[in-house]
């Protein structure tokens with residue numbers, strides 16, 4: 001069941017497992033695509049859902065990540081690790 005009470009607010013009923021479908025117009029605006037990861041957190045009594053951007057495991061950078069043994073690393077951190085000369 002979908003009820004709308006304004007252009008920006010959509011009211012939906014949770015299914016028995018607590019699930020909802022995120023409105024397509026919200027997903028489009030937030031550039032969320034099917035199979036994207038999302039992160040959720042509480043802000044007071046609101047549940048916030050946002051697109052999860054993979055981050056460098058060491059510094060938090062989000063651009064040009066390289067995956068190595070399950071960890072995402074940015075080029076600067078990879079360069080820093082190479083300089084350690086084990």
Ligand SMILES: [Zn+2]
Pocket residue numbers: 056057058059060061073074075076077078
């Ligand atoms: Zn990094």
